[in-house]
Amino acid sequence: MKHWLIKTEPKAYSFEQLVADGRTSWDGVRNFEARNHLRAMAVGDLCLVYHSNVGKAVVGIARVTRAAYPDPTAPDEDWSSVEVAPLRTLAQPVPLAQLKAAPELAGLTMLRRSRLSVTSVSTVDYQRILHLGRRSLGA
């Protein structure tokens, strides 16, 4: 199983909206590298969902429920979508500043390639980020 980080502007489509919807077509990606990552996703892969611009934090986890298919928002063009469903909301969001401040996450692709909307995440980094998202005692 692979792990990914997918970005969304919450004003356009938030994780809360995904929870409300139950599942969604993750479409609108218009970058070749990001598209290729979508195509590499398999059903069951887990995605950290990051809110860009507003929030600037990892807020939840989604599960891939349908592998890549043609992006319905770009008929006759060579883009792809996957379908995802919410798995759970993090007890506390993990802000970008916290990701940047964690020395063990220095290799995170998302930090080095800040404009790439779909990036892969190593299993160990995925677990580190989940750990940061646990509610801390006394918080």
Next chain:
DNA sequence: GCCAACGTTGGC
């Protein structure tokens, strides 16, 4: 194939 111009993303 190079490179300047331009548009978009996204943090600050």
Next chain:
DNA sequence: GCCAACGTTGGC
């Protein structure tokens, strides 16, 4: 609102 990063486009 600004600006850096960077992907895309198009002229040559």
